[in-house]
Amino acid sequence: MSGSDSPGLHAAVLAGGASTRFGSPKQLVRLSGTPVLHRAIANASVVAGQSVSVVLGAAAAEISLVLRQSAVSVVLNRGWEEGLASSIRAAVNSTPAGCAGLLLVLADQVAITADDLRRLHAAWRRHPVLIAAALYGGAPGLPAIFPRWAFPDLLGLRGDRDPRPVIRRNVDRVVRVPMQNAAIDLDTPEDLLGIGTAAAVRTEP
Secondary structure (H helix, E strand, O other): OOHHHOOOEEEEEEEOOOOOOOOOOHHHOEEOOEEHHHHHHHHHHHHHOOOEEEEEEOEHHHHHHHHOOOOOEEEEOOOHHHOHHHHHHHHHHOOOOOOOEEEEEEOOOOOOOHHHHHHHHHHHHHOOOOEEEEEEOOEEEEEEEEEHHHHHHHHOOOOOOOOHHHHHHOHHHEEEEEOHHHHOOOOOHHHHHHHOOOOOOOOOO
16 A cells, blocks of 8 residues: 555654754654654655655754755744644644645654554545544554544644644544554653664664
8 A cells, every 4th residue: 555545645744843852853863874754754655655744843954954855845833842732733734735634643753664654544544534543552642644624623732742632532533553663752862772773663665
């Protein structure tokens, strides 16, 4: 299954954070020789084709340099200091008018693979009126695909909040896709030591 099979899906990679705990832009950290941001974009492209955007905020000028050869569209979140919700709103507001669903994925979920997103996408294709969300840590969260009816709820998010409140409010309209890789975040230099050797982190063909 490829992105060309779903012209109604748009993917947004959320990469607007300040990487305060890491100490430098973690979007540019290389794993297996590839910046983590490029990995996230490549995985999203497997299910969304060329309909992929990257939301930048802190260090946008520096990070955008590594995207010069990429076909993705860059969305600048000037209000990034508010937190994650501002990047989610920027992603929703930049979604193409004709798309039926929006895939949101965090750039620092570095263990997510193309196969993980394929499974998420397949679940949404079977039930396109429902939210398809990764299940890990006992609760659904990102990455997730939101149908258009959920966009107003996403636009209502404020502060440093992910979309879990939207998912909880619509718990009877959610397809859960088990995805343990989604539980692995790159937040600190110490995380990098473990992630760099973890079997879950690998380069997709």
